[in-house]
Amino acid sequence: MKNLLQIEKATKRFQAPEGGLITALDNVSLTITHNEFLTLLGPSGCGKTTLLRAISGFEDLDSGEIYIDGEAMGTRAAHRRPVNTVFQKYALFPHLNVSRNVAYSMEVAGLEKREVTERVGKILELVGLVGMGERKISQLSGGQQQRVALARSLVAQPKILLLDEPLSALDKNLRHKMQQELKSLQHELGISFVFVTHDQEEALVMSDRIAVLNDGLIQQLDKPEALYHRPKNEFVARFIGESNLFPGRVLSSTQAGLKIKLAGGDTIAVASSKCPAGTEVKVLIRPEKVTLAKGKASDGLKVSGHVLEHYFVGTDYQLVVAVEGLGRVKATVRNPANDAVQTDGSRITLFLPHEAMHVIPVSGMGS
Template identity: 50%
Template sequence: MADLLEITAARREFVTPEGGRLAALDGVDLTVGANEFVTLLGPSGCGKTTLLRAISGFEMLDSGTMRLGGADLTALPPFRRPVNTVFQSYALFGHMTVARNVGYALEVAGVPRPARDGQVAEALEKVGLSGLGARRPGQLSGGQRQRVALARAIIAKPRLLLLDEPLSALDRNLRQQMQLELKTLQNNLGIAFIFVTHDQEEALTMSDRIVVMRAGKIEQIGTPRDIYRRPRNRFVAEFIGETNLFPVTVDRIEGDLALARTAEGVELSLPSSGRSVGERITAILRPADFTLGREGIAGRVTRAVYLGSDLYIFVQPQAGGPEIRVIARDGAGLAEGAAVRLAHDPAQVHVLEAA
């Protein structure tokens, strides 16, 4: 996939109330493909919105470069960048019809009415709002208003669409529906999307790649599967989904397996490749990586949370140490206080970092 956007050593600083300087972006390097859905993910204050605003031109970099299709964007004002933004608030004009909201940029640009009407109808059809052009935003549902904002953003055929937490105001069911619709729309349009969110589920559902940020820096870039199954460090492991962290020491090697123990005595099996006796590592297992059986880590259920198709349980190991979080797909009838054993596939263990 050819790179559409290239960001190199991007830095943006702000003055703090105390008179110091805070790097909202601290040497960020990022490329985005021509038809790629990239999500910027991280906690509040990590720099993801600042990065989005820098791409759009609403924030100017203190240093670094930004190129789109080979052309230098770094010093260009927003109106000269082939980029559009969908904001969290949608920013629709309440006194205008849906059709005029969508076609407003074309109207300002002097596009003749017949051509403008045709493009508005095409954009509304792409987002599933055909026939609603005469309504006003106040007559639409939250999901429909979000589609109007999308139609307005794509009508000018930008090469890159930026989305700043556009689903945050929607209820859970509608958010899940719109996640799938956004990804489908991006595929159909054939343009790149950069999506900002702090919601892990959104990032995992829609993205071709996820950019995990913290304190103005990129911690890891990868596919949703890579980020989830092979986090680079403890921050990524704990931020993306639920996880169990086990600081362990390799106790012995038995063929293809290494046996490792926590300080309390909880034993894990993992592939022996690259491991050595006495080595201290941190291993992770996701809640779904455990199964209930007759062998494995002995413990007792301390809490059980019903999730519909699954049961989410917290297990206190008999040997001691932190509770283990488990999605018990075969846990029907389990109650607090029940004795269980937790088995795991050694191949699912990811060695995260030195303990």
Template identity: 50%
Template sequence: MIEISGLTKTFGEGQSAFTALDDVSVTIRSNEFFTLLGPSGCGKTTLLRTIAGFLDPTRGSLTLDGEDLLSKPPYQRPVNTVFQSYALFPHMTVAENIAFGLQMLNRRKAEITATVAEMLELVQMTALADRKTSQISGGQQQRVALARALAPRPKVLLLDEPLSALDFKLRKEMQLELKRLQHETGITFVFVTHDQEEALTMSDRIAVMNAGTIRQIGGPRDIYDHPAERFVADFIGDTNFLQAKILSTDGAQARVRLVSGGEIAAQTAADAPVLDDGASVTLAVRPEHAELCAPEGALLSGRLRDVVYFGTDTHYHVALDQNETFTLRRQNQPGQTQVWQTGDHVGLNIAPGIPQILKD
């Protein structure tokens, strides 16, 4: 278990000072696939490098299973990193790269040989063990980097955007592979990415970061279905924002009135402050959580501006009567006929309880 508390990292001083991490506190459980997700410059890599020991934080504490990590240099932390550039040693073979960490830990020769063979097997690189790292493809280098970091059996594996250099198909493959490796080895993975889809497919839990702070932590479903604030809703997936007023609240549920006059039940954010009746709020609704219907008696109505075909699904852009826009997504079915045409006056329905009230 990694416990991070009040971690702050400031680069530079005075006027030009830049706060990369601003009072970050988070607990990463053992054996979980934990993802730090955020746009570039949000501090996710800084946090990862601090755990690895390449950066000293300005303030805060960091422990692993109750043991202070900050007082130890990187080579004494039971933590290994898979670098974004892979950072394989070019003067060593695949097998020598994997053996390096074990050699530095002074493991016995026989044990090193056995572990290297096992790791090569695990990442399916046995046939290329004696190749130089410059003689293998990007995807293969990726596997070697993984095997090298896993070989010493660290308590925590840190992965710094390891898939960003791979092409689309290979990336999909490696996502599943990583998930499988994490499951098989039972090692805690801390994964850094700016790709929300990657985060959603692989993680047990996700921490969404922005401007040096963690904005929301939760499971992929949690984060996607119940974004707590505008940044999270916007960064992960597509979202429609609707203005509304609170009518009444009842625990996690609230009744709101939309600008169009329609009323609907909505979810409040888990740790949001109590909302007063009559308060103005923003609702987030995912494009696939709404349905097109006839305008009469619908929750919202507007003019269908664009119909965009995407293969697996179709996007409908609706200009709402109240000057807002709304995007809908519907999965395409075989033999489906196009019911709505551009320019049609259409209605929109949303199931009660689906809209999420944002904190800001």
């Protein structure tokens, strides 16, 4: 399928007021297809907003190019690009009512009054604000203001909607509700969304694909499941989900897989054959894959240790266990019928199945 948005080697540096240069975008390339929900995920300052601003035309690149529907955007002005942005702060006009906020860009563009009214009506219906057109922005809840911001961006019928942390001001419940609404809105409209967040859970829930950014670099661009189960580097493994990462070295690499000696002395066998012998690696296992060992364990690592911390979270216990050689091991175990198992200081035995282990070469930064 033809790409809707193509970013080619985008680089942007800023002069830091305190001296030196900040590389906000470092040779970033990515593509988005029609009707795709793509999320830019990364810590504060990693370049998410800069990339959105470059797509929307509010920021010029130092080098690289942005194509929309095959057309190079060059230095084309923001209002002439087929995209629209919902900003990190909604930037609504407080002195205008809801309808006028939504109508503003069409009025500026000189659209006929009748058409403006009709489009505003339709879009307010779409975002669930029927009957609120006359309200002032200050008379709305956070979630309603968020909907006005959405409506205002959608009314121009963009090919791509750019959303910069649009849900960050909302409380948890409303945030979940809006996540679902945004997702179904995107399906309904059939347009592509580029969504920015630093909340990994939000990214996993909403996205078709996620680009994980750090220091202006794309660390990995993949489907949520692939990022979670097969992170390419330690940054991605740590940023998405909870993780146990054990250092080790590849002893042998064959068709059957890898033999790895962990720093603590244990040897494990993993069905992955990408690294040559001698490679320094980190072995990832997610806490929910670690179980309480029962009886004889094969095809995995059986280790004992003392419970350092335990948290009861209803369905599960989250444990932190001190294991000699491995260090702190996080385990999320199903709430056992006998809840006496998990008291701090008690000694327990854990099972880490080989099949749940994923190997990351230590030098494997970038995508």
